[in-house]
Structures are given as C-alpha cells and as structure tokens.
Amino acid sequence: MTPDLLNDLLEKLREGTDIRQTLIAIRPLLSQEDAGAAKECLREETDLLAALLKHEDPKVRKNAALILGELETEACLPFLFDAYEKEKTLFVRADYLKAVSKMDCGPWLPMLEERERELAGADVSGPDQKHLALELRALRDIIWKKKDPDRHHFRLPGRKVDVILLTSRALRDLTIAQVKAASVRGLGAGARFHGADLKQVLGIRTYTELLFPIPGLQAVPEDPYEAGEMLAGAGIPAFLDTMHEAGGIYRYRVEIKGEEKTGTKIRRLCASLEQKESRLANSVSDYEVEIRLLRRREGDYIPCLKLCTIPDKRFEYRKEFTSESISPVNAALTVRFADSYLKEGAKVLDPFCGVGTMLIERDQAVPAKELYGTDIFGEAIAKGRENAALAGRDIRFVNRDILTFTHDRPFDEVITDMPAAQTDPLTGMRQEPEGLYKAFFEKIPELLADGAVLVLYTPRPELAAKCIARDGRFKIASQAALDDRRGTGILVVIFSRKES
Secondary structure (H helix, E strand, O other): OOHHHHHHHHHHHHHOOOHHHHHHHHHHHHHOOOOHHHHHHHHOOHHHHHHHHHOOOHHHHHHHHHHHHHHOOHHHHHHHHHHHHHOOOHHHHHHHHHHHOOOOOHHHHHHHHHHHHHHHOOOOOHHHHHHHHHHHHHHHHHHHHHOOOOOOOEOOOOOOEEEEEEOOOOOHHHHHOOOOOOEEEEEOOEEEEEEEOHHHHHOOOOOOEEEEEOOOOOOEOOOHHHHHHHHHOOOHHHHHHOOEOOOOOEEEEEEEEOOOOOHHHHHHHHHHHHHHOOOEEEOOOOOOEEEEEEEOOOOOEEEEEEEOOOOOOOOOOOOOOOOOOOOHHHHHHHHHHOHHHOOOOOEEEEOOOOOOHHHHHHHHHOOOOEEEEEOOOHHHHHHHHHHHHHHOOOEEEEOOOHHHOOOOOOEEEEEEEOOOOEEOOOOOOEEOHHHHHHHHHHHHHHHEEEEEEEEEEEOOHHHHHHHHHHOOOEEEEEEEEEEOOOOEEEEEEEEOOOOO
C-alpha cells in the first residue's frame, strides 16, 4: 500500500465524495501485512470516522464502525457504543459489536448483558430473525470473552436412553455384546442401541465415541438452512436438560462427517439454527455439545449429539504417551477379542510395551500374576511407569531390546503392539519390519512356556502370518482385521514345544 492511496481516500471522505465506496476501499488496506502504517494514519482521523457513525446511509455507518474496530484503539469505544445503542437498522448492530470485540468492553458489560437477556427472551419471527440472531451471537462472544460462561454439569438421566457407539467396523460385535439394551441396529461404523443403561455403557472400553440420536429426527436434509430449521424444532436444549442441571444456554459446535470443505455449510446451518433457538450458542473453541451430522448414502445426514460434559473415566491412567503409542480403545479391543484365551494368574510379557497400555488393559480384563514390559526407548519406559502407577498396576518395566532380553522363568502369554519398524535409539540404525519380525519370532520361543498364547496387534498381519508359517511350533488360533483401510489386524497364536 502506498501512503498516497490512503491520503487520496481520506481526502474523499473529508470532501464527502463517494463515502460508502471509499470506506469499502479502505477496509482491505487494514488486512494487509504492512497495515501498521495505515492504521496509525487512520488513528489520527478518528473524529472523521466517528462522525460517519451518524451518517444517514446504514452501510456507511457499518463500514465506518468496522474500520474503527480494526484500529483497536479504546478511544473509539464511546463513539461505537453510543452509535450501537442508537442504531435502529438491525443488520448494522452486529457489526458494531464485531468492531468493539477486539477491545476491552468492561465498562459497557452490564449494558451488553442486559441486551443479551432481552434478545434471548424475545419471541422473534419473520425477517428480523437473522439479524437478531447475529447480534445475539456477537453479544455472547464479547460477554464470554470477559466472563466465563455458565457451565453445565453432566448427571445420569433417570431413564433408559438411545445411544450410538462408534467402534471398529470389523469388531463391532464385540461392543454390541456388552451393551444391555432393548434393541440394537448395526451401523457402518458402530451400532445404535434403543433403551440402554447409560451408566453401564459408560464403563464399556471398546468404543471410540458415544453419541446420542436427536429425539424425533431420523435425518436432516443436505440444505444447511433447512437442516438448521429442523434442528431448531427438535427441542435439543430440552433433551440436554434431562442430563444436566436444567436451564441456561448450551454452547455448541457443528461437525459434518463424510465430506470435505464444510465451513460455509456449517456457518449457514448455525445461522439458521440460532434464528429460532436462543438456548444454543455457537462457540467453536469452548463448546459443551457437538452436533454431529453423519452423512448417508442418500445424501442427507443422521443428526447426533456428542456431550463433551460427560467425563470419560475409562482410561484415566493414560496420562503419558508417545507418537507411536497404541490407542487405549484399540488395546481394549485387542484384549476383548482374545479374552477366551487369557488366563487368570498368568505371567505376561509385552516385548514392545511402549507406555504400558496393552499390559494395563490386559490386567484390567483378566488379572495376571506377573506383568513384564520391555522396550528399547527409555522415554516410553519412564512414561509407562507413570501410567502403571496411576492405574495401580505392578508392572516390571525393562529398558532393553527384546532380542537381547533374557529371563529365568518362561512366560505364559505375550501381548503386544508389534511395531511397523524399529530404530535403535543408541545407534540410530533402523530395522525394517521384515527383519524385525523374523528376528522376533526366532527369539521369542526362548521366553515362552509350552502352550503359551501370543496376542499380536500388528500393522502387518500378513508378515506376522508368514513368519508363523515358517515355524511349526506356532499355530494361529484366531485372527481378525481391525482396520481394513490401514491393514491392521489381530492374531492370537498358540506356541507348542512340539512342532505340528
């Protein structure tokens, strides 16, 4: 931007020439990387810009307010708030609030809170809905920035509920079998349960997400305005009140699953929703509820709610992890898949233990006598010890490569997340999966009791199966694909001293 350009535009404002177009031309100059000089120049023209807040053209008032807001000087606040209180044109009011939101509005907070209460309690319909909804959202953004919003606390409902549990597609039956419900219907990525005991559901360890179908809504259309209207008429706040301390505003966000570039659609949906539902307020970063839309083949969406107010206590022990750590849900799924092969009081080894998740989940399901974990990464071992202490598990962690590990008594079980490859932290040498798997299956018989069980979660099940086939002492007893897209699988293998 050249100074001459801005000076020419300011001269037009002084002369009263093409005021609206001139203001529109100034605004982009304030979003450029080198906008500092332009802002400093305009701060010297505060009185000129403030005078335009009284202009007869509402779009002039709007653009003047937005420019004053970009200057971020609190000397502008009295002018902006005075104009806001006197403004009769509804579509301009939210822009005054956008302008003042970047500055300290503390002295005007009581006035803003009173206006927020007035709008929240108003029964508005017709053409004014959109503009009042935008003003209400802008008010709440300012108020919540200054004062923490009231937060809802989850409480178990006194009745059975409908829930959707998302889990592994291939192993969803493992989760379905654990839920006590009146009826169940399978979904692509999980299952929908009618009449479930929520307290019992919250203790199940094999689902990734818990969602609630929105009562009375089987689907909402692709059109965001129509979807917003349907969601507004579904009584979402009343449903949320059954699981929280009733009343107040619920902060939410919207997420659309199954498609890309959803930003514009979500903004339109939220605007449509909030025009008719004042107890829901969009808050992208500090939300209590997520409205989740699951895209169907038909092109419409299954609408669900995810309650961020529900404390997930299933894996509280897992405070520490690394980028290579198995997710606790996948560890729990692995254990659940193999549970008929696990024995109480067994001596269990995880040769690639990481932060100990697999061993903790194993002991959670079927108590073991002894738990050992080895890993070449000292950081993972240290984090594993912390997690084990939090879980109240006695795990003996050894910072050593399994290929050099020895022990005086054989192990009854091996349960592990097989690495795709491994890099020695001391030498920096990388062992590719083919070599690592081959060496592992050659080494592990030294550490096993006759009849030992190996439960292997692996990103390369075909490679593990190939190594097993080479040695007649190993036999695959059961296997499953956990994630078809990534190729991850689970193998349950029986070891025998005698070759079959």
